[in-house]
Amino acid sequence: MTRLENGQILVTGGLGAGPGVPPAGLATAELYVPGSGWVPVGGLSQGRFSHSATALKDGRVLVAGGCTARDDHSCAPCAPPSCTTPTAGGGRRCAPR
Secondary structure, eight states: OEEOTTSOEEEEOOEEEETTEEEEEEEEEEEEETTTEEEEEEEEEEEEBSOEEEEOTTSOEEEEOOBSBTTOOOOOOOSSOEEEEEOTTSOEEEEEO
């Protein structure tokens, strides 16, 4: 989870699984807007878990590192980074840089 300067919270990736489904990195991204709740904002170019997400001074969020699958032990940095960018309607979308 990454707290943005405007008080919103961005959540990217994670580890997902279900009955009979092996665990895998998630490529989802959601924004928590206080007073409104959760809003899907796109996704990462590749599912990730155990990664970092750092708010940058220009409003973007750098997502790096982590793993792509439970048996992926390389855990190398993710390039290009995934960032949140403002949209014309005042919302946000998640897009690769």
